[in-house]
Amino acid sequence: MYIGMEYYKINSDCECDFMAGSKFKMYENLVFLTQIGISMVVPILGGLLIGKFIDEKVGTNSIFMLSFIVLGVVVAFMNVYKMVMRDYRKKDK
Amino acid sequence: MDAGFGPRIIFEIGGIPITETVTNTWLIMIAVIVFSYFATRNLEKIPGKLQNAIEALVDAIYGLTKQSMGDDKVGFAPYMGTLLIYLTIANLLGLVGFRPPTADVNTTLSLAIMTFAMIHGFGMKSKGVGTYLKGFTEPFAALTPLNVIGELATPISLGFRLFGNIVGGLIIMSLLYSALAVLSAKIGLGIPIFQTAVPAPFHIYFDLFAGVLQSFIFVMLSMVFVSMAMD
Numbered sequence: 001m002y003i004g005m006e007y008y009k010i011n012s013d014c015e016c017d018f019m020a021g022s023k024f025k026m027y028e029n030l031v032f033l034t035q036i037g038i039s040m041v042v043p044i045l046g047g048l049l050i051g052k053f054i055d056e057k058v059g060t061n062s063i064f065m066l067s068f069i070v071l072g073v074v075v076a077f078m079n080v081y082k083m084v085m086r087d088y089r090k091k092d093k
Numbered sequence: 094m095d096a097g098f099g100p101r102i103i104f105e106i107g108g109i110p111i112t113e114t115v116t117n118t119w120l121i122m123i124a125v126i127v128f129s130y131f132a133t134r135n136l137e138k139i140p141g142k143l144q145n146a147i148e149a150l151v152d153a154i155y156g157l158t159k160q161s162m163g164d165d166k167v168g169f170a171p172y173m174g175t176l177l178i179y180l181t182i183a184n185l186l187g188l189v190g191f192r193p194p195t196a197d198v199n200t201t202l203s204l205a206i207m208t209f210a211m212i213h214g215f216g217m218k219s220k221g222v223g224t225y226l227k228g229f230t231e232p233f234a235a236l237t238p239l240n241v242i243g244e245l246a247t248p249i250s251l252g253f254r255l256f257g258n259i260v261g262g263l264i265i266m267s268l269l270y271s272a273l274a275v276l277s278a279k280i281g282l283g284i285p286i287f288q289t290a291v292p293a294p295f296h297i298y299f300d301l302f303a304g305v306l307q308s309f310i311f312v313m314l315s316m317v318f319v320s321m322a323m324d
Contacts, residue, residue, distance in 0.1 A: 024160045031313045035250065042250040043242060075242045082243075086321070 032083060039083065040076045047072025114197040119237050121182050121194070151262050160318040161313065169319065172211075175203065177312045182302030184259055187266065188296060193304070196260040198252065205252030208315040212247070216322035251314060258307045262299030269295060 051068030058064065100112040131137075132147050139199065140148055154174035159167050186193045194200045217225045229240045273287040 028161060028313065028317065031310050035254070035312060035314060036253045038250045039246065042246045042253070045248065046242075046246065055225070071239070071242070075239050077247065078236070078239055079246060081241045 032045040032086075036080055036083060039079045043075040043079065044069060047075075098260070098267070100192060109277070113196070114194045114200060115191045117186060117191050118183070118194045118200070119292065120191070121179065121186070125178065161316045166323065169316065173306055173312055173316055175306060176315065180204075180255075180306055180308030180311055184308050185300060187259075187263060187300040193259050193263065195255055195307075196263045197258070198256045201256040201259075203250035204255075204311070205248040208251060208318065209248035211315070212318050212322045213244075215319055227271040247318065251311065255307050255311050258283060262303055266292065266295060267298055270301050 047068035047070075048065060051062075051065035054060075054064040054068070055062060096144060100114045101177075102110040103116050104111050109160045136144060151174070154177065155167060155170045158170040158173055162169060180195065183193050183195045187196075188266050213225075220228070224287060229244075230237050230239070269292055273291055274285065277287045
């Protein structure tokens with residue numbers, strides 16, 4: 001208990017000690033964890049809808065839909081990769 | 094449940110339908126404005142009870158902004174605090190029987206587009222337009238369209254996650270209420286006995302827990318995305 005309070009005091013440079021240090025970092029990472037799932041889904045579904053729309057306009061069978069889904073998968077991977085590697089890049093600098 | 098789960102149209106102004114979402118947003122605006130007005134009258138050096146509570150809230154918001162965006166971006170605290178207060182009240186509106194404005198994709202998506210505009214506006218401002226545009230060609234130029242699509246996905250995922258969580262809770266709650274109404278009618282006491290206590294734990298989870306958590310997540314992600322774009 002005592003150690004905890006000491007830590008709290010050291011890490012609070014402002015008078016507003018809402019959340020301190022590593023505990024706060026944990027919350028931030030948890031928030032990102034909840035975002036990973038949906039940021040994987042949205043580009044793929046977006047690709048599906050855009051591809052389907054173009055297919056209907058142009059009159060092709062499903063070539064645009066398939067290619068846009070593949071594009072969506074790549075974008076989804078890139079988004080998640082960026083999100084996960086965010087902290088590593090900060091350490092490099 | 095005559096027209097699905099969409100917001101009801103209350104009235105029309107010159108052919109523009111005014112839905113429950115808009116009127117409930119007005120209610121929140123009135124409540125917040127009136128509260129702010131009366132909370133900031135007669136501010137004193139030695140704060141009273143109300144002023145103490147308000148100061149704690151403002152301090153907490155500034156602390157949160159400082160922690161996640163850094164000391165140099167503490168100027169974002171008023172916007173982020175407004176967003177947090179509005180979203181929390183909006184999500185909790187289901188507890189008192191109103192339809193939460195965030196159960197409408199128009200509300201959540203417009204808030205997400207505001208965040209999107211902030212990400213790119215402040216990104217351009219702090220990095221300079223050239224450096225900002227060059228950021229899209231990383232790691233190499235062929236990936237530019239993928240980067241652009243990836244950026245466009247941010248507001249959509251932000252807006253839809255909030256909308257999905259709140260509207261999901263709303264649909265489950267209204268299904269539960271109609272099921273309980275049928276059950277109560279089966280017993281035939283003439284009193285809606287099941288609707289009194291059974292929905293309480295569901296309200297605690299779907300409205301209180303999910304509502305507060307989702308508003309916190311929305312604000313947190315906005316802050317992190319904006320500060321990431323600026324660094």
